[in-house]
Amino acid sequence: MLKRLALAAGLLALWPALLHAHHGWGSYDAKNPITVTGKILTSVYENPHATITVQGADKVWTVTLAPTSRMRNRGALPELVAVGTEISAYGYPSTADPGEMRAERITAGGKTIEMR
Amino acid sequence: MNAAAPGFLVALETSELGALIRQSAWIYPTANITHVVAIVLFAGAIAVMDVRLMGGMAGSDPARVVRGARRAAVLALIIVLLSGAVLFTAEASHVALNGIFQLKMALIAFGIVHAFFVGNRAVRALDALGPQAPMPGFARFAGALSMLTWLGVVGLGRYIAYN
Numbered sequence: 001m002l003k004r005l006a007l008a009a010g011l012l013a014l015w016p017a018l019l020h021a022h023h024g025w026g027s028y029d030a031k032n033p034i035t036v037t038g039k040i041l042t043s044v045y046e047n048p049h050a051t052i053t054v055q056g057a058d059k060v061w062t063v064t065l066a067p068t069s070r071m072r073n074r075g076a077l078p079e080l081v082a083v084g085t086e087i088s089a090y091g092y093p094s095t096a097d098p099g100e101m102r103a104e105r106i107t108a109g110g111k112t113i114e115m116r
Numbered sequence: 117m118n119a120a121a122p123g124f125l126v127a128l129e130t131s132e133l134g135a136l137i138r139q140s141a142w143i144y145p146t147a148n149i150t151h152v153v154a155i156v157l158f159a160g161a162i163a164v165m166d167v168r169l170m171g172g173m174a175g176s177d178p179a180r181v182v183r184g185a186r187r188a189a190v191l192a193l194i195i196v197l198l199s200g201a202v203l204f205t206a207e208a209s210h211v212a213l214n215g216i217f218q219l220k221m222a223l224i225a226f227g228i229v230h231a232f233f234v235g236n237r238a239v240r241a242l243d244a245l246g247p248q249a250p251m252p253g254f255a256r257f258a259g260a261l262s263m264l265t266w267l268g269v270v271g272l273g274r275y276i277a278y279n
Binding site for chain 1: 135137138139140141142143144145206207277278279
């Protein structure tokens with residue numbers, strides 16, 4: 001009985017590791033911050049997080065921003081992250097998706113806005 | 117949208133309803149707040165029910181306490197499920213592939229089945245008991261298992277964001 005319980009507990013603990021991890025806050029590499037600078041290619045101003053793609057120097061990055069109400073409160077209106085705008089996003093690369101990063105702050109249109 | 121998810125989840129997320137939830141300034145935050153507040157109510161009711169099943173609050177009539185708490189828990193759970201469905205619709209294809217979310221759903225299913233079968237049996241057994249009567253073993257076990265299950269669900273729910 002005890003053995004079986006231990007096995008079940010072990011499997012439960014392993015489950016997350018066995019499955020493909022996707023989106024989330026813990027899945028960003030905060031030890032290796034990066035800055036992606038370039039033109040905004042696509043812009044989706046939606047909850048739970050606004051998302052843009054940016055033509056970086058190396059590749060196209062998907063940049064995850066903040067909830068839309070927080071963005072609005074801080075002056076990051078949809079126009080600020082519209083397609084075609086030059087933007088600089090400082091943040092952390094995803095450990096699950098090599099093309100995605102989570103922005104700590106963005107600089108666009110002469111404004112720097114915190115996303116956290 | 118995550119194309120690796122099953123088609124019906126991709127369809128749900130990309131539906132007009134999904135877009136409406138994401139594009140509205142208030143629907144998603146409201147569903148999120150409602151979800152948490154309803155979880156608090158649910159947890160309170162579950163705690164009363166399970167503590168009584170485990171033999172706590174021994175001076176009270178066990179059948180009345182457990183039945184009342186159970187009704188409150190069911191009501192709160194309905195609100196939790198409805199608000200959760202709104203949150204899920206907005207991100208269905210992403211969240212469905214999250215291992216912690218899958219584990220949470222499995223545990224919720226277990227919790228509901230447990231409450232239905234084992235819980236029903238425990239509740240019926242309480243009718244014969246008055247205040248101060250010792251709780252039967254399976255009632256204690258049902259209470260402990262229920263508490264562990266739902267605490268686990270809440271913990272996993274919060275952990276989804278970090279996986």
